[in-house]
Amino acid sequence: MKLTNYFKHFLENEVNLNSTRIDTLDDRTEAITNFLKNSQQFKDKFLDIIPQGSYAHKTIIKPLKVTDEYDADVLLYIKEFEDWEACDYVNNLFKTFKGSIYEDKASRKTRCVTIKYANDFHLDIVPYLERHGEKYVTNRHEDLFELTDPEKFTEWLDDKNRITKHHFVKVVRLIKFLRDYKRTFSIKSIILSTLLGEQVNDIALLEDPKCYEDVPTALYTILGKLRSYMQNNYYMPTISDPGETGENFGDRWDQDGWLVFRNKIIDYSEKVTDAYEETDLQKSLSKWQKIFGEDFKKPDEKRSMERRLPDGTLIQFDNTEQYLSDVGLREQINVSYTVQILGRVAKKDGYMDYKLANRGSRVKVGRSLSFGIKCNVPWPYEVYWKTLNRGQEALRHNSIRGQIVKGSITHSEVTKFRGNHFVEVYIVKNGVCVAKDRQSVMIV
Numbered sequence: 001m002k003l004t005n006y007f008k009h010f011l012e013n014e015v016n017l018n019s020t021r022i023d024t025l026d027d028r029t030e031a032i033t034n035f036l037k038n039s040q041q042f043k044d045k046f047l048d049i050i051p052q053g054s055y056a057h058k059t060i061i062k063p064l065k066v067t068d069e070y071d072a073d074v075l076l077y078i079k080e081f082e083d084w085e086a087c088d089y090v091n092n093l094f095k096t097f098k099g100s101i102y103e104d105k106a107s108r109k110t111r112c113v114t115i116k117y118a119n120d121f122h123l124d125i126v127p128y129l130e131r132h133g134e135k136y137v138t139n140r141h142e143d144l145f146e147l148t149d150p151e152k153f154t155e156w157l158d159d160k161n162r163i164t165k166h167h168f169v170k171v172v173r174l175i176k177f178l179r180d181y182k183r184t185f186s187i188k189s190i191i192l193s194t195l196l197g198e199q200v201n202d203i204a205l206l207e208d209p210k211c212y213e214d215v216p217t218a219l220y221t222i223l224g225k226l227r228s229y230m231q232n233n234y235y236m237p238t239i240s241d242p243g244e245t246g247e248n249f250g251d252r253w254d255q256d257g258w259l260v261f262r263n264k265i266i267d268y269s270e271k272v273t274d275a276y277e278e279t280d281l282q283k284s285l286s287k288w289q290k291i292f293g294e295d296f297k298k299p300d301e302k303r304s305m306e307r308r309l310p311d312g313t314l315i316q317f318d319n320t321e322q323y324l325s326d327v328g329l330r331e332q333i334n335v336s337y338t339v340q341i342l343g344r345v346a347k348k349d350g351y352m353d354y355k356l357a358n359r360g361s362r363v364k365v366g367r368s369l370s371f372g373i374k375c376n377v378p379w380p381y382e383v384y385w386k387t388l389n390r391g392q393e394a395l396r397h398n399s400i401r402g403q404i405v406k407g408s409i410t411h412s413e414v415t416k417f418r419g420n421h422f423v424e425v426y427i428v429k430n431g432v433c434v435a436k437d438r439q440s441v442m443i444v
Contacts, residue, residue, distance in 0.1 A: 001284040001401065002216040002276065007078065009216070010292065011170060017060045017070065019392060019419075021121070025055070025072055026418070026444040028123060032074070032115065034133075036125075041096045042078060046183065048352060049076040050128070052150040054189050054192045057157050058420075058440065059172045064180045069120040069409045073112070075128035075137075089127035090140040110141050149243035151358040153190075156242040158357040160333050166438050167218035172196055178268060181293060182242030185264040186257060191249045194239055199225035203419025207219070211337045220276040227269035230382060232261045234273060261328075317395050321388055321402030326431055329384070329404075331433040339375040341439040347380075361440040363415055369441070371411040376434055377427045384426040387412045391443075392418015415443045 097106035236258035275287035343356035
């Protein structure tokens with residue numbers, strides 16, 4: 001059985017990085033941004049701080065053990081220093097931190113400077129620049145400029161998330177949890193995200209329009225396809241960077257690690273199939289618990305419009321979110337129709353404009369956003385929009401919004417409350433929603 005509500009409860013309570021940690025991470029990133037933006041060494045070359053990796057992809061999970069820590073990567077996007085060699089970027093960035101309040105926290109690796117905080121995470125800061133029309137990070141040990149395009153990778157992953165009705169990142173989190181919980185295989189997160197993402201495409205929707213309709217179904221579908229891929233590849237294949245840099249991520253791994261991962265994924269995928277297809281509730285729950293542990297359990301039945309924040313404050317708020325049925329619309333998605341939200345952050349003094357998809361949907365408070373659509377639904381049709389605020393600030397201000405309103409092919413917003421929010425668009429013909437899309441908006 002799918003046990004959709006069980007998965008929702010499990011993700012929210014056991015897997016997802018909790019809001020206080022997210023807020024702390026965002027605060028630390030903001031402090032690093034201001035420090036580097038005003039530093040003597042980098043202030044004239046500073047362009048932006050760009051989240052990358054799991055931070056940008058929204059796939060960071062909560063540490064499972066007290067001794068575990070999580071990490072976040074950001075790119076220090078700067079103009080090129082004409083008189084610097086590749087090795088100088090990390091070395092001089094390290095010197096900048098060592099002569100500051102970060103002195104006891106800073107260390108350096110091959111491509112980054114790491115700032116380790118007293119609690120359970122560290123931040124990797126990677127120099128990132130453009131040379132001759134291409135993007136590079138720097139390798140201080142080999143004194144090399146290495147071609148990269150993490151923004152294109154993030155956009156690629158965002159597209160996979162759209163295809164799966166925004167369940168893909170949750171599937172990635174679940175497999176990362178499985179990796180850290182079972183500790184029976186090891187795989188770098190970027191390789192895991194790539195292998196899972198390669199199993200997602202629009203063709204699967206033509207074969208089965210409901211193959212990504214919820215989290216357990218998306219997990220069942222994606223793992224089933226990955227199992228087939230693994231069975232067909234005893235030897236580790238080329239794992240190409242979706243950012244189209246030409247890099248083979250397999251160079252970061254080895255055949256022994258591949259075989260362990262291959263065997264375990266085949267095994268766990270078969271167990272997921274068994275749990276998903278089991279028709280008896282208790283038997284299905286038992287099978288899911290053998291995969292994810294005893295904390296995979298029935299959620300509390302009580303639904304309250306009260307919430308206790310991490311600081312202990314109990315707040316009340318109005319649940320104003322609407323669904324299509326609330327405004328007299330039916331949903332019957334036509335798989336031949338597609339709509340995609342194209343979100344963009346407007347330029348502001350001291351900051352560049354950019355596509356939301358390129359930055360992991362992250363944007364600061366006080367920025368103006370514009371949303372357009374790319375749509376193949378034949379005219380005429382109507383366009384409806386929904387903006388839902390989430391997070392502590394929206395709850396404190398009793399402003400979660402979520403009403404569905406009729407609009408046009410463009411929509412505008414201004415960021416006010418920190419948190420992970422979203423904007424949805426619905427394409428409606430004759431009172432029926434035939435296509436929809438969602439754009440996450442992480443306000444920091």
